[in-house]
Amino acid sequence: MSSIHLTKTVQSVQPRYVGRFSCTGSACEDTCCSGWTVVIDKKTFNAYRQTKQPLLMERMATQVKRIRSLSSDVKYARIEMQAETRDCPFLEERLCSVQRELGEDKLSDTCATYPRKSRVLGGQHQQALTLSCPEAARLALLAPDAMDFVEVSGKVRVESVIQIRSKQGLSPEMMESVSLFCLKLMKVSSLSLWQKLAALGVFIELLTASLKRGGHAGVPALLKDFDTMVSTGGIADALSAMLPDYAVQATAFSGLWQIKTSRKNSAVQRSVQAMVAKGLGADPVTNLVTQQQLIDNYRSGVQRLPEALKQAPYLLENFLLNEMFSEGFPFAEASPYEHFLKLVTQFGLLRFMLAVQCNDDAKLPDAEQMARTVQVFSRKYQHDADFAKRVNGALKNSGWDALEKVYRFLRT
Incomplete structure (x- = not known):
C-alpha cells in the first residue's frame, strides 16, 4: 500500500519537554488504546x-x-x-x-x-502534548526546564495541523502577541500562582470588553499598559486584600468532581479517584460525606498542599502553561473571558483533587502520584466535551462566571 498521509518537515516552537517524549508502548500504565x-x-x-x-x-x-x-x-x-x-x-x-x-x-x-497537538498561529508552527498521556504528564510537570520554549525541526502530518484563523476581529499575528503576553504573565516571578491567575483574569476581562466594543486597534496599548501595571507592583497591591473562601472552593469543585463522565475508568483512573474520595472523608460504603466534613477536609488538605508540592514545585504552573500554549489561549472559546473561565475551572478542580490527597497526616502524595493525578484529571475531564458543557452551564446558571466571584476560587 502506498503512502496516504502527507508529512512535511517544519520549524516548530514547542516546550522543551516535547522533544524528550517517546511513547512507552506496552509499558504504558494507562494506554491510549x-x-x-x-x-x-x-x-x-x-x-x-x-x-x-x-x-x-x-x-x-x-x-x-x-x-x-x-x-x-x-x-x-x-x-x-x-x-x-x-x-x-x-x-x-x-x-x-x-x-x-x-x-x-x-x-x-x-x-x-496523539498526544501531539500541532497548529499554525501567525505563520508560526507550534506543538505541545496533551497531559492525558502518562509519559507526557511526567515530562511536562516534573522537570524544571520543561516549559522553556525552543524552536526545533521535525515532521508533522499535514492534515492534522490546525490552522488558526482570525478571531474576535484580531489578525493571527496580533492573536499570537496576545497569547505570548498571557504566557509571559504566568511566568512573572514576583507573583504567586493564584495572583498570576487573578491578574490574568483582569487582563482578559479588559481585553474582552475592548474587543466587544470594537477596540481592536487599542490592543497593543492594552498589552503595554498592563505590562507596566504588573512590573510596578500595581496588580499585587490590588489583589492583597483578597481572602480565601474554602467553603466556596470545596463545595464548587467537589460538585464538579462528582459529575459522572461517560467513559469506563481504567485501573489507574479508579485508583486516583479512590484516593480523592478517601481524602474527602467519604464513607467507604455509601461514598457520602457531610458538608462540614467536606469543607474541613478540603481546608486541611489545601493548607498542606504547598508542602507536598515541594517535591514537584513546577507542577501546577507547568500544567497551566501547557494548557494555555496547547490551546492557543485565550482564543479557543467563544470569547477570551470564556476561555479564562475554562482555565480557572480546570485549575480549581485539579487543585481540589491534589489537595484532598494531602489530608492524610501519615503520608503526603509524592511527585509521581501528583503527576498521575494530573494525567487522570486530563483524561477523565478534559477529553469529555459533555463534561465541559455541563461545567460551563453550571457556572453561568449559578452566577459564578462573574470575575469578582471567580476570584474566590483562586486564593488559598
Whole structure:
C-alpha cells in the first residue's frame, strides 16, 4: 500500500519537554488504546477497506464503522471498542497490530498524532502534548526546564495541523502577541500562582470588553499598559486584600468532581479517584460525606498542599502553561473571558483533587502520584466535551462566571 498521509518537515516552537517524549508502548500504565472513542479519517478508512492482511481484514470489516450522522472527511468512521474491556480491537499484546502490519502511515490521524497537538498561529508552527498521556504528564510537570520554549525541526502530518484563523476581529499575528503576553504573565516571578491567575483574569476581562466594543486597534496599548501595571507592583497591591473562601472552593469543585463522565475508568483512573474520595472523608460504603466534613477536609488538605508540592514545585504552573500554549489561549472559546473561565475551572478542580490527597497526616502524595493525578484529571475531564458543557452551564446558571466571584476560587 502506498503512502496516504502527507508529512512535511517544519520549524516548530514547542516546550522543551516535547522533544524528550517517546511513547512507552506496552509499558504504558494507562494506554491510549483503551477507553476512547477513536474516529477514523476518510483516507484511513478507505485504506483499511483495501487491506489484504489476513490478521486485520475481518476486524477492519466488523470493528470499523461508518459515522452516518454529521460525518466529515476528518470524522468519517470510528473504531468499535471491545465491549468488556473497552480496548481497541487491534491491540495485540498491548501493541498496535495496524502499525505493526501496515506501518505508521496507515494509522488514523487520531492515533498517529496523539498526544501531539500541532497548529499554525501567525505563520508560526507550534506543538505541545496533551497531559492525558502518562509519559507526557511526567515530562511536562516534573522537570524544571520543561516549559522553556525552543524552536526545533521535525515532521508533522499535514492534515492534522490546525490552522488558526482570525478571531474576535484580531489578525493571527496580533492573536499570537496576545497569547505570548498571557504566557509571559504566568511566568512573572514576583507573583504567586493564584495572583498570576487573578491578574490574568483582569487582563482578559479588559481585553474582552475592548474587543466587544470594537477596540481592536487599542490592543497593543492594552498589552503595554498592563505590562507596566504588573512590573510596578500595581496588580499585587490590588489583589492583597483578597481572602480565601474554602467553603466556596470545596463545595464548587467537589460538585464538579462528582459529575459522572461517560467513559469506563481504567485501573489507574479508579485508583486516583479512590484516593480523592478517601481524602474527602467519604464513607467507604455509601461514598457520602457531610458538608462540614467536606469543607474541613478540603481546608486541611489545601493548607498542606504547598508542602507536598515541594517535591514537584513546577507542577501546577507547568500544567497551566501547557494548557494555555496547547490551546492557543485565550482564543479557543467563544470569547477570551470564556476561555479564562475554562482555565480557572480546570485549575480549581485539579487543585481540589491534589489537595484532598494531602489530608492524610501519615503520608503526603509524592511527585509521581501528583503527576498521575494530573494525567487522570486530563483524561477523565478534559477529553469529555459533555463534561465541559455541563461545567460551563453550571457556572453561568449559578452566577459564578462573574470575575469578582471567580476570584474566590483562586486564593488559598
